Amino acid sequence: MKQVLKVHPADNVLVALRDLEAESKVTYNGEEYTLKEKIPAKHKFTTTDLQPGDAVTMYGVLVGKASRPIAVGQRISTENLRHAAAGYALSATRRTAWMQPDTSKWKDRTFMGYHRADGSVGTANYWLVIPLVFCENRNVEVLKSAMLKELGYAKPDKYASLMQSLIGKFHDGADALAVQETTWMPEETTGASSRVFPNVDGIKFLTHDGGCGGIRQDAQTLCGLLAGYITHANVAGATILSLGCQNAQISMLQDEIRKRDAQFSKPLYILDQQQTGTESQLITDAIRQTFAGLMQANDISRQAAPLSKLCIGLECGGSDGFSGISANPAIGYTSDLLVALGGSVILAEFPELCGVEQEMSDRCYHSEDANRFIQLMRTYQQRAEEAGSGFDMNPSPGNIKDGLITDAIKSAGAAKKAGTSPVVAVLDYPEKVRQSGLSLLCTPGNDVESTTAEVGSGANIVLFTTGLGTPTGNPIAPVLKLSSNTKLFHHMPDIIDINTGSIIDGTETIEETGERILDYVIAVASGDIAAKSVLNGQDDFIPWKRGVSL
Known part of the structure; x- marks a missing residue:
């Protein structure tokens, strides 16, 4: 294994590929360097003497300037180097020529994905449950608790046996030291129970702290992001929970969805708590509609798709x-x-x-x-x-x-x-x-x-x-x-x-x-x-x- 590497010919530092001891000698391209200090693997040392203000170059670009004298073979650090970067401006010259790699071994390759109506292809098939505002996070968690285990998406808790062991020691009168020294190895879990919908990879519940307060642009941006997830190739459909009075309005989300997919046709269920009334009714409606959406999502299966997707x-x-x-x-x-x-x-x-x-x-x-x-x-x-x-x-x-x-x-x-x-x-x-x-x-x-x-x-x-x-x-x-x-x-x-x-x-x-x-x-x-x-x-x-x- 090599000891050092120069990333770009114009660089005035070498990268240590392994720990290098102080006073050891390192040779690179016929040049010998005596290290002034230990250079840990991943760190860099200089190949020239530098004075304060001198440039340090790596990857062929300016990456810092010396803040104090740095001798050849000395490690660059926060003590002797400060951040510096080259200026930039719009150039009239476009540098878009590139050497395309040989792709012949992949030209006929495909992957098995989920084809969507907009022409995109997913690498997975999920259903989303999303709140439009943080006020609905708790209701999303209620839905999560109600649905994951029953539909076969809840994963076994591999740490449950550790907890049971600790509880047993506590009831047996063990002291804190004995509890901390309990030996335990994680058990192999067999995964979730059999899925009700085998073609649906899971239901994902996306809680967040936005949708109201802050500035209106925050709400618009959040709706754009959520629309990106709803229209995503890996998503079959979504259930949306709205309180009703928040900045991130349902109409705002719908506009953002249309920006990304004017012909949007996935199942989308939007529930407004202030319109619905009781929490119990909201949750009941959300479960029924989400289940119906999952039935539709389960009708989709993986099909061959080109790598261009x-x-x-x-x-x-x-x-x-x-x-x-x-x-x-x-x-x-x-x-x-x-x-x-x-x-x-x-x-x-x-x-x-x-x-x-x-x-x-x-x-x-x-x-x-x-x-x-x-x-x-x-x-x-x-x-x-x-x-x-x-x-x-x-x-x-x-x-x-x-x-x-x-x-x-x-x-x-x-x-x-x-x-x-x-x-x-x-x-x-x-x-x-x-x-x-x-x-x-x-x-x-x-x-x-x-x-x-x-x-x-x-x-x-x-x-x-x-x-x-x-x-x-x-x-x-x-x-x-x-x-x-x-x-x-x-x-x-x-x-x-x-x-x-x-x-x-x-x-x-x-x-x-x-x-x-x-x-x-x-x-x-x-x-x-x-x-x-x-x-x-x-x-x-x-x-x-x-x-x-x-």
Whole structure:
């Protein structure tokens, strides 16, 4: 295994691929470097002497400037490096030429999906129960309690036996120390009981804290997001609970649905509590109508579909210093393969494109999209600064600890998820993907808010890279976790689906890993493999309020 890596020929830092001891000598491309201190794996050291104000370059772009002298072989850190990124502006030149990958082995491949009237194809078949306002959250929970177990969707509680053991010890007079030292291993569960509706993957109950209060634009945006879920290819129909007096009116939701699907024909049941009267009547009506909708949803079965019907969301969270050189470029190659096959890809998390704005805007087919991207980025940054923050405050403590020292370093690596294909559209949250190819979607870098948004815009599968580990999932779309390093893959096997650490280990190329990922995506899209997030019931759903969220 190699000791170090230079990501781009123009870089003046090297990445440690394993722990390197102080005073040890490292050779790269014929140049020898004596390390001034211990360099942990994933961190970087300089290849030239730097003075305060000198640029640090990685991925071929400016990622920071020295805040104090840095000697050759010294680790870059928050103590000696400050965030810096290159400026950007609308260019008259579009850089949309790209080397399409060889897709011959997939040209006749299909996946087994659920075909919808609007021409989209789902990778799953869910029914939704959604409140239009937080006041209805409790009623949604009542419906959930009433329906899941009876319909065969409730999963056994694997921790029930632990609780029973602890209760038994308590009744037997055991002290607190004895309770804490109780030995227990999780039991293998056999899954939910037999489903009443075998062709329906589940009923998803999407509670939230919006719909009223705040500003009217919040209500409009929420209705747009909910409409994105209702019209989503993975959804067969929905039950909507409205209180009646909230800002997010039923008519507003209906307008947003028509924007996304003018010929919308899925079963949709909308109940208004203030019109209905008693809670008992509301719940009774909701159960009856939802059951009728599930009967219709069960009539749909998987049929073959071309890979062009796949829409993949690209996400990263709990990133580390390897994310930008293994997992992210690997799914970037997968993205290029899918785009070349006529599919759709979504890159979001705008705070994590700080420093690569010029590249991304230049990759836009149309200057109008390039300008829109620039304006969205500048507006977002301005609002962050007005709130006393900024993109430079984006890296989390975990990111920094594992080698992502500045937002520009994090962003340059995060952008690798987008591969090399041109940008066909720039979307503002919560707009819907309308065409094949790579689309940019304005969202926060927050894992759940961004994943929620990508699915609302049409992603029927999400590829989620991580170097530290995160359980994030989504109610209606499989979220596949890809580890940037092999250690994480073995350390958290219950949440990680795919290992890309083979790139760091030197046993696989980026292209080979990207191809392996696409094969896995096809299997998941067909229902042959279940994502770990689905098996774990990880149904994260957080709408983004357009206030500042990094």
